[in-house]
Amino acid sequence: MQETALSALRARFGEAFSVSAAVREAHARDESRLDFHLPDGVLHARSEQDVVDALALARQHGFPVTPFAAGSSLEGQIVPVHGGLSLDVTGMNAVLGIEPGGFQATVQPGVPYPELNRQARRHGLFWAVDPGAEATLGGMASTNASGTGAVRYGTTRDNVLEMRVALMDGRVLRVGSRARKTSAGYDLKHLFIGAEGTLGVITELTVRLWPLPGDLLALRCTFPTVREAAECAVLVMGAALNPERLELMDEPMIAAVNRHLGRTYPEQPTLWIELAAASPAALQDALEVCRALCLDAGAQDVATATAAEERRALWEARHRAYTAMSAQYPGHAQLSTDACVPLHRLPDVLDFTRQRCLDRGLNTSFVGHVGDGNFHVLFHAPPDDHATWAAIHATYDELMQAALAAGGTCTGEHGVGLHKQKYLAQEHAGTLDVMRDLKKLFDPHGLLNPGKILPDPAG
Structure with missing residues (x-):
C-alpha cells in the first residue's frame, strides 16, 4: 500500500484506520495459526458506507482488501497474504430487528451468533447454526459454516434469506428474499455465501430463526x-x-x-x-x-x-x-481439517483414515458431525518435526482422495481459503474456469481477498 493510499484512508476514516503494529498483528492470522501475513493497515468499519468507501479507495489506489470478523476461520480465509487493508467489520454488530411472526432477524455482519440467540430467546426463537466458536453471522455466511445443529437445521446457506453485499465497483446488491421461497431470477444469494469475501463484502443479513425445541x-x-x-x-x-x-x-x-x-x-x-x-x-x-x-x-x-x-x-x-486437545500438547503446531462424504460411505472413509494414521504412527484425534457425513481430523506435532509433518501431509492427501472417491467433498464447513485449493481443483476441475470467470466479473483487478479459494492457474 502506497503512502498516498494510507493518507487517503486516514483522511476518510481518522482513528478508525490503524497502522499500529499490535493492531496489524492481531489481523495477521486466523485460529489455525498456520499462516502469518501483516496487512498494511486495518480499518474498523462501523457502517455499510464505510465498507463502500473503503472499496472505492481500494479501487482508486489498487490495494487489496481482506474482510475480517471474529478471526475464527481454520483455513486462512482472513489472512491478508498480499498485505493491503484488513477490513474489520466487528464494529458492525447491531441486531437491526427481529420479526417473531416471520421467524427471521436482520443483523449486521459483525454480530456474533450467540448474541443473536440471546436476543431471539425472549421471543422463543433461536439461530440454529452452531459452529462452537464465537463466530459472526457475516463470517459464517462467507464460509457457509455449519456445526452441531446442521443435521437437523441445515448449514448457514440454508438459513440465510437475504443479504446486502458491497461490490468492488461501488454497487451494493440486495440478494435473496425475505419470503420463505422465491423463483425470481438467478440465485445470486448463494453465489456470495461461501465465497469467502472474494466476490463482495456482506454488509447486512436477514436470517431464518427457529422455534426453541420443546x-x-x-x-x-x-x-x-x-x-x-x-x-x-x-x-x-x-x-x-x-x-x-x-x-x-x-x-x-x-x-x-x-x-x-x-x-x-x-x-x-x-x-x-x-x-x-x-x-x-x-x-x-x-x-x-x-x-x-x-x-x-x-x-x-x-x-x-x-x-x-x-x-x-x-x-x-x-x-x-x-481446545482440550490443543492444551494437551503445548508447543505443538495444529492442523485441523474436515471432509464430508455421503452418509452411507462415512464408516469406510473414517475407518480408512484412522488406519492410515495408525500405520504411520500419528497421534491424531477425530470428531464429527456424523449425522450429515462430516468429520474432522486434528493432526499435531512439534513444528520442527519434519518427518512427522511429512507423514501428516501424506495422510491428509489420502484422506482427501478417499473423500472425493466416495463422492464427497474436500470441505464440509471449514471452506477452502489457503489450504484446500489443490483439493478444490481436483473436486471441481471441470468448473474452475467458470469460477475464475465469475471472480473476474465481480473483481476484475483481483483486489477482494486475493489468494483464496482459486488456485493459481500457473500452478
Whole structure:
C-alpha cells in the first residue's frame, strides 16, 4: 500500500484506520495459526458506507482488501497474504430487528451468533447454526459454516434469506428474499455465501430463526470402535428420529476433554445424540427407539441427560474438544481439517483414515458431525518435526482422495481459503474456469481477498 493510499484512508476514516503494529498483528492470522501475513493497515468499519468507501479507495489506489470478523476461520480465509487493508467489520454488530411472526432477524455482519440467540430467546426463537466458536453471522455466511445443529437445521446457506453485499465497483446488491421461497431470477444469494469475501463484502443479513425445541434430552453412547459408532449414526439417521445433534468423538479426544474439563467420561469412541419432541411422552418414545438402535449396533453403555445443566455440560465437552486437545500438547503446531462424504460411505472413509494414521504412527484425534457425513481430523506435532509433518501431509492427501472417491467433498464447513485449493481443483476441475470467470466479473483487478479459494492457474 502506497503512502498516498494510507493518507487517503486516514483522511476518510481518522482513528478508525490503524497502522499500529499490535493492531496489524492481531489481523495477521486466523485460529489455525498456520499462516502469518501483516496487512498494511486495518480499518474498523462501523457502517455499510464505510465498507463502500473503503472499496472505492481500494479501487482508486489498487490495494487489496481482506474482510475480517471474529478471526475464527481454520483455513486462512482472513489472512491478508498480499498485505493491503484488513477490513474489520466487528464494529458492525447491531441486531437491526427481529420479526417473531416471520421467524427471521436482520443483523449486521459483525454480530456474533450467540448474541443473536440471546436476543431471539425472549421471543422463543433461536439461530440454529452452531459452529462452537464465537463466530459472526457475516463470517459464517462467507464460509457457509455449519456445526452441531446442521443435521437437523441445515448449514448457514440454508438459513440465510437475504443479504446486502458491497461490490468492488461501488454497487451494493440486495440478494435473496425475505419470503420463505422465491423463483425470481438467478440465485445470486448463494453465489456470495461461501465465497469467502472474494466476490463482495456482506454488509447486512436477514436470517431464518427457529422455534426453541420443546422437550429435550441427550444420550452419550460408547462403542468398542469408531467404525461401530459411525455405523450406528447411519442407523439413527435412517430411523426418522430427526436428532437435533448427532456427534462423534474418538477415545483420544474424550481423554483430552476429561483432563481439560475434569470430566470422567468413559474413554471410548462415543456418540452424542440430542433428541427433541413436542411432549414428554413423544420424547420418551423417541428415546426408547434410539436406545434400542444403539444397543443393537453394539453400544456398550447408553447414558441419558435430561436436565438442562446436564445437557449443557455434555455439549460444552463437545464444543471444547479442539481446545482440550490443543492444551494437551503445548508447543505443538495444529492442523485441523474436515471432509464430508455421503452418509452411507462415512464408516469406510473414517475407518480408512484412522488406519492410515495408525500405520504411520500419528497421534491424531477425530470428531464429527456424523449425522450429515462430516468429520474432522486434528493432526499435531512439534513444528520442527519434519518427518512427522511429512507423514501428516501424506495422510491428509489420502484422506482427501478417499473423500472425493466416495463422492464427497474436500470441505464440509471449514471452506477452502489457503489450504484446500489443490483439493478444490481436483473436486471441481471441470468448473474452475467458470469460477475464475465469475471472480473476474465481480473483481476484475483481483483486489477482494486475493489468494483464496482459486488456485493459481500457473500452478
